Amino acid sequence: MESILIVDDDVNLCKVLSEELSEVGYEVNYVNNGFEALDFLKKKSVDLMLLDLKMPGIDGFEVLKEMEFRDLKAKVIVLTAYADVKSVIDSAKMGANDFLSKPYDFDELLITIRKVLQKE
Template identity: 35%
Template sequence: MSRIHVLVVDDEPDFLKLIKRRLTKRNLDVDTAASGEEALEFLRSGNVDVVILDVRMPGLDGIETLKEIRKRFRETSVIMLTGHGSMQSGIEGISHGAYDYILKPFSIDDLLERIRAAFEHAQLRRKEGDKA
């Protein structure tokens, strides 16, 4: 299996550094973006399997970014990050095409398991797209 390429999108720089370090230690290729706009720009130029996307960000928020990802990068799986114990944001993300959502704070092992499942889902979507 090829290495999973993950893009983590969050407006908190310390969180981005921490997650990038922890996921890289687990043999994932990890890039980061500090905004929805930056994430979309990165997706135009890179091959990303899974996007970890914070719901609350200034500017283009997570839900609006998700909508754009679904329009332009249909084979990329998205996992929504939602804080403040709000499952409603995660459910809204699922209704707009997110693969999954996870509540902050979370365990890195739980996140890793969800990333792997989202990657497998993205691989299936690519295979189905190749057949069409």
């Protein structure tokens, strides 16, 4: 079973998205900030991370930088309400595999997740 870590400070979104993804067969965990995400990734590997950019503490860009620095492996889809061209380009340069904006369409998200997970 493929595993997904949701990293978002919106607890309600995490719960809903976690339930939706669990129902289609993914093992899902979530954390509510960048510090928790990095701690989680040190202890357990995941196949994919859904990462918000704007969070208190350290933001999604910092998480991407720290993942690179600490050699923490996971494919990343940025899922944010703050979608602009600069954020898309910057997150791709930092290793994100794809980028979707909120509010998300679940079918589109699922297609993107499957596409990213199939890439080698």
